[in-house]
Amino acid sequence: MPTTDELRQRIETAIPGAAAQVIDLTGGGDHFRASVVAPEFAGLSRIEQHRRVYAVFGPDIGGPIHALSLETRAE
Amino acid sequence: MSETTENPIREAIAEAIRDHEVILFMKGTPERPACGFSARTVAALEATQAPFAAVDILPDPRIRQELSALSNWPTIPQLFVKGELVGGCDIVSEMYESGELAHVLGVEPPADAPDEAPKAAEPGAPPLQIDNNLVDRS
Numbered sequence: 001m002p003t004t005d006e007l008r009q010r011i012e013t014a015i016p017g018a019a020a021q022v023i024d025l026t027g028g029g030d031h032f033r034a035s036v037v038a039p040e041f042a043g044l045s046r047i048e049q050h051r052r053v054y055a056v057f058g059p060d061i062g063g064p065i066h067a068l069s070l071e072t073r074a075e
Numbered sequence: 076m077s078e079t080t081e082n083p084i085r086e087a088i089a090e091a092i093r094d095h096e097v098i099l100f101m102k103g104t105p106e107r108p109a110c111g112f113s114a115r116t117v118a119a120l121e122a123t124q125a126p127f128a129a130v131d132i133l134p135d136p137r138i139r140q141e142l143s144a145l146s147n148w149p150t151i152p153q154l155f156v157k158g159e160l161v162g163g164c165d166i167v168s169e170m171y172e173s174g175e176l177a178h179v180l181g182v183e184p185p186a187d188a189p190d191e192a193p194k195a196a197e198p199g200a201p202p203l204q205i206d207n208n209l210v211d212r213s
Contacts, residue, residue, distance in 0.1 A: 046166050047148075054149050061149040067112065068150070070165050 001029040002064055007057075011036055014056040025069065033069040042074040049073075085141040088130075092155045095128040097180060100142055101152040105129050112164035116152045118193035119171040125180035156180060168192035 004022040011020040011034065018038035025031040034053065041049045049072035054061055061068055092098055097120075103109030105117045109131075120127050132138040132151055143149055146160045154161045156179055161167065170176040171192040177184040 046169070047160060047162055050162070050166065051147060069112075071169075 002032075002060070003029070004032065007032055007034060007065075007068075011053060011056055015040065015052065025067070030064065030066040031069075032065060032067065033071075035071045037073055037075060039074065041072055044074075046072065082141070084135075084137050085145055088138065088142050088145055091128070091130060092158055095155075096157055097125060097127040098155050099127055099129045099152055100132050100138075100155075101129055102131070102133050104131055109133060110151070112150075113152045115192065115194065116154065116164045116167050119167050119176060120154070120180075122171065122185070122188050122193055123177045123180055123182055124185055125177070125182040127180075 004024050007022045008020045011022075012018050015036070015038045017040070018036055020037075021035045023033050025033050036049075036053055038052075041052070044052070050070050053070055053072060054068070057065055057068065088100075099105075099113075099116065099120065101108060101110075101113035101116065103113055105121070108114035108117055117129075130138070132142060139151060142151075142153065146153055146155075148160055148163065150163050152163055152167075154163070154167050161170070161179060167176060169192075170179065172190065174184050
């Protein structure tokens, strides 16, 4: 079962300079919310920013991670 | 050989997106959403009073697979306006709160609309009915 710390680390490892905060929405270890700030988001649309974070997890979204709610910004 | 015959589900999804100016792919129906995120997105759309079409992706897991392949977006719900993916629950809720949603939908925000996106599901409330479509829902 993924943990908030694991999700945070995966985001921060995959996206250079990213700072992420992850919370478990239900306590069940499968519905998460992440706030991600990353320099590379500058100039990207919200859709593209979210796609970038979803891409970190690939097929885990919809698998072990049932839901990942996102809030993203460049700084 | 065209893709139409090879992938009728993806073609049907693409056609639905082309044919409806505002279309929401969701879990359940607007009357009976089967997931908190779909419920919240429906609530935001309904608060703008813009008409929208809705497709329930639950009856056949291939709908979700093909939709996500088409849109390059892994989660449900997905809102399309004029053929373009606008986003899922988070983006639609943010756009509602900024007033951008009504603008994109081509309607005036109702004067009595609440500033915050309507909350159809609260964290910690009864479990959101998210599933991966692999289970029998009967």
